[in-house]
Amino acid sequence: MDDRKLNSSFIFLTLGVFFAFILVLGFLWFFNIFGVSALVNIFFLVFSLILTLIFLVLVGGFLGIWLLIRNNRIPFILQTPMVLTVNYFMGFVIKIGQLFGFSREKLQRNYINLTNKLVKSLRLRFSPEDILVLAPHCIQKANCPHRITHDLNNCNRCGECQIGNLTEMQEELDFRLAVVSGGTGARQVVKKMKPRAIVAIACERDLMSGIQDVFPHPVLGVVNIRPDGPCLNTEVDWTELETAIKSLCKGVG
Numbered sequence: 362m363d364d365r366k367l368n369s370s371f372i373f374l375t376l377g378v379f380f381a382f383i384l385v386l387g388f389l390w391f392f393n394i395f396g397v398s399a400l401v402n403i404f405f406l407v408f409s410l411i412l413t414l415i416f417l418v419l420v421g422g423f424l425g426i427w428l429l430i431r432n433n434r435i436p437f438i439l440q441t442p443m444v445l446t447v448n449y450f451m452g453f454v455i456k457i458g459q460l461f462g463f464s465r466e467k468l469q470r471n472y473i474n475l476t477n478k479l480v481k482s483l484r485l486r487f488s489p490e491d492i493l494v495l496a497p498h499c500i501q502k503a504n505c506p507h508r509i510t511h512d513l514n515n516c517n518r519c520g521e522c523q524i525g526n527l528t529e530m531q532e533e534l535d536f537r538l539a540v541v542s543g544g545t546g547a548r549q550v551v552k553k554m555k556p557r558a559i560v561a562i563a564c565e566r567d568l569m570s571g572i573q574d575v576f577p578h579p580v581l582g583v584v585n586i587r588p589d590g591p592c593l594n595t596e597v598d599w600t601e602l603e604t605a606i607k608s609l610c611k612g613v614g
């Protein structure tokens with residue numbers, strides 16, 4: 362199933378479940394089927410109204426997602442519902458998708474594609490020094506003797522891994538670059554450096570949780586390549602990375 366069909370099917374599925382939930386609550390409130398007190402009735406009313414409000418935000422958000430997938434553009438009025446939907450509701454959508462047999466990795470990759478499209482559609486541009494590129498430690502060759510997590514200058518750019526290329530690109534474009542050993546390290550670096558935008562290289566799971574953790578920072582995620590399995594001698598698609606960084610840089614590309 363291609364990305365569009367996958368996105369559309371699990372989005373409509375989730376909306377269906379949510380709508381059914383609201384109908385049940387409305388039914389309970391309207392008919393007061395338990396014959397209970399006015400207080401319980403008020404509870405049902407308030408609960409139904411809150412759910413209806415969330416539902417309207419989700420409708421706007423999913424409409425925005427649908428337009429983004431189809432046209433690569435969303436109307437300004439749908440941007441806020443879409444940002445809220447993507448950051449607070451998509452985890453739930455992924456869980457539902459898993460219940461229906463979709464692969465978690467594939468759904469997470471869809472989520473990352475979607476947030477990338479959303480960030481790109483906003484056409485944000487920043488000075489390079491406001492952009493932080495986060496790379497995982499496992500991108501360094503496993504047998505490299507140089508310690509680069511604290512000081513990237515320790516890399517002698519031997520060409521065995523892409524750390525050397527990354528430091529060269531950093532010198533050329535002047536963004537900030539950090540190599541981190543996991544999600545906690547990444548969050549600490551973001552807290553310390555206070556970037557305005559982030560380009561992150563990681564696996565699907567770390568990217569998805571990272572994007573949600575640093576919200577509302579705009580993040581472009583680049584899923585790593587894992588020829589030797591997870592967390593070992595990983596790589597990154599250079600063109601994809603370069604395009605992502607340049608798309609956020611003011612006056613570049």
Ligand code: SF4
Pocket residue numbers: 501502505506507509515516517518519520521522523524525526
């Ligand atoms: S490019 Fe740098 S980090 Fe990578 S193996 Fe060579 S010296 Fe080590």
